[in-house]
Amino acid sequence: MRGNSVLLIIGGGIAAYKSLELVRRLKERGISSRAILTAAGSQFVTPLSVSALTGEKVFEDLFSLTDEAEMGHIQLSRSADLVVVAPATADLMAKLAHGHANDLASTALLATDKRVLMAPAMNVRMWNHPATQRNVKTLKNDGVIFVGPNDGEMACGEFGPGRMAEPDEIADAVERALSEKGGALSGVKALVTAGPTQEPLDPVRFISNHSSGKQGYAIARALAEAGAETTLVSGPVELVPPARVKLLKVQSAREMLAACESVLPVDVAVFTAAVADWRPEIAANSKIKKTDETSSRALNLIHNPDILATISRGKKRPQLVIGFAAETDDVIAHAKAKLVKKGCDWIVANDVSPHTGVMGGDRNTVHLITAKAVESWPELDKREVGTRLAERVAQTLHGQAA
Numbered sequence: 001m002r003g004n005s006v007l008l009i010i011g012g013g014i015a016a017y018k019s020l021e022l023v024r025r026l027k028e029r030g031i032s033s034r035a036i037l038t039a040a041g042s043q044f045v046t047p048l049s050v051s052a053l054t055g056e057k058v059f060e061d062l063f064s065l066t067d068e069a070e071m072g073h074i075q076l077s078r079s080a081d082l083v084v085v086a087p088a089t090a091d092l093m094a095k096l097a098h099g100h101a102n103d104l105a106s107t108a109l110l111a112t113d114k115r116v117l118m119a120p121a122m123n124v125r126m127w128n129h130p131a132t133q134r135n136v137k138t139l140k141n142d143g144v145i146f147v148g149p150n151d152g153e154m155a156c157g158e159f160g161p162g163r164m165a166e167p168d169e170i171a172d173a174v175e176r177a178l179s180e181k182g183g184a185l186s187g188v189k190a191l192v193t194a195g196p197t198q199e200p201l202d203p204v205r206f207i208s209n210h211s212s213g214k215q216g217y218a219i220a221r222a223l224a225e226a227g228a229e230t231t232l233v234s235g236p237v238e239l240v241p242p243a244r245v246k247l248l249k250v251q252s253a254r255e256m257l258a259a260c261e262s263v264l265p266v267d268v269a270v271f272t273a274a275v276a277d278w279r280p281e282i283a284a285n286s287k288i289k290k291t292d293e294t295s296s297r298a299l300n301l302i303h304n305p306d307i308l309a310t311i312s313r314g315k316k317r318p319q320l321v322i323g324f325a326a327e328t329d330d331v332i333a334h335a336k337a338k339l340v341k342k343g344c345d346w347i348v349a350n351d352v353s354p355h356t357g358v359m360g361g362d363r364n365t366v367h368l369i370t371a372k373a374v375e376s377w378p379e380l381d382k383r384e385v386g387t388r389l390a391e392r393v394a395q396t397l398h399g400q401a402a
C-alpha cells in the first residue's frame with residue numbers, strides 16, 4: 001500500500017473525531033491523506049488537528065483564492081488514489097446521489113475520476129429513512145463503496161444502525177479498494193450484450209421476450225469494476241447502467257449486431273442478450289389496421305442474424321467469446337452442443353424453467369461449460385455470477401487455465 005494516498009472528506013457528525021484516528025491508521029499502513037473539511041465537519045474537529053495529523057494543509061472553501069492558486073478543486077478531486085467520505089452524512093450522500101455541487105466537498109465528489117468509499121454515520125431514523133435508503137441504492141449503482149454503518153448505541157441515545165464503522169474497519173476497506181485499483185482486467189476491452197430485443201411489426205407493435213437484462217448488466221458491472229473498458233449493448237430494459245460502462249441502447253437484433261460490430265475489436269465478448277430468434281418479415285410503416293373481427297391473420301417470421309455465431313466466426317473475433325444458453329430441459333447437453341454450433345469458447349448455461357424464477361429474478365444457478373470441462377456453480381446472486389465470471393475471464397486472459 002506504500003505510496004498510496006486518499007482524499008478524506010470529513011462531514012459534520014459526532015463521528016468526525018474517529019476520522020482523526022483513521023488518518024493515523026492509514027498512515028501506519030503507508031497510506032497518506034489529504035483532507036477536505038466541510039463547514040459542518042469543522043464544528044466537530046478543528047482544521048488544525050486535521051492538518052497536524054495529515055501533515056498537509058486542510059481544504060475547506062470552494063471559493064478560496066489561496067486554495068485555488070495552490071491546487072484547483074478539480075485537481076484536488078483527482079490528486080488521490082481514492083476518495084473517502086468519513087463520516088458520510090445523510091446530506092453528503094444526498095448531494096452526491098443527486099449531483100449537487102455547491103461546496104468544496106460535493107464538487108470534489110462530482111468531479112473526481114477516482115472511486116469513492118463512504119462510511120455513513122447518522123441517527124438511526126435518518127439512516128432508515130426511505131430517502132436515505134434510496135440514495136444509498138443510487139450511490140451503490142453508481143459504484144460507490146460502503147463500509148458500515150454498524151449497529152450500536154448512538155450519541156443521541158437511540159440504538160440501531162447508524163454508527164460509523166471503526167477506523168480499522170474503514171482502513172481495511174480502503175486497502176481493499178486500493179488493491180482493486182489496478183484491476184485484474186485493466187487494459188482489457190470488453191463487450192457485453194444484455195436484455196431482450198424488440199422486433200417491430202409496425203410502429204406500435206413488436207415481438208419480444210421476458211429478459212430483464214439483470215444478468216448482462218451485472219456482468220458488465222463486474223468487468224468494469226475489474227478495470228475492463230466495457231461497452232454494454234443493451235436491448236430495451238428498465239435498469240440503471242453500471243458506472244464506468246459505455247451504454248449503447250438498441251431495439252432490434254439487427255441493430256444489436258451493428259452496435260456490437262462497431263465496438264470491435266475487443267478482447268472478451270459476453271453475449272448475455274436474449275435475442276429474438278425471428279422477426280416479422282415485413283415491418284409496416286404505419287399501424288396495421290384490424291380488418292374484420294373474425295378473420296385470422298398470418299404473420300410471416302424470418303430468422304434474425306445470430307450475433308454470437310457471427311462474431312465468433314468473424315474476422316475480428318475476440319480472444320475470448322462467451323455465450324449464454326437459457327434452457328428448460330437437458331441444460332448441459334444442449335449447452336455443450338451450442339458451444340460447438342456457435343463457435344464460442346465458453347457457454348454459461350442456466351435453467352430458465354418458470355419454477356426457477358431466473359427470468360426477471362435476482363438469483364441464478366449456472367454451469368460454466370468450456371471445451372474441457374463443465375463447472376456447476378451454486379445458486380448465486382446475479383451480481384456474484386458476474387463477479388465470478390469476471391475473475392475467470394481475468395485468469396484466462398492472463399494465461400491461466402480456463
Ligand code: C5P
Nearest residue numbers: 271272273275304305306307308323324
Ligand atoms: O440459440 P440460442 O438463442 O439458445 O443461443 C443463445 C446464445 O446466443 C446467447 O449467448 C445469445 O446472446 C446468443 N444469440 C445471439 N444472437 C441470436 C440468438 C442468440 O447472439 N440471434
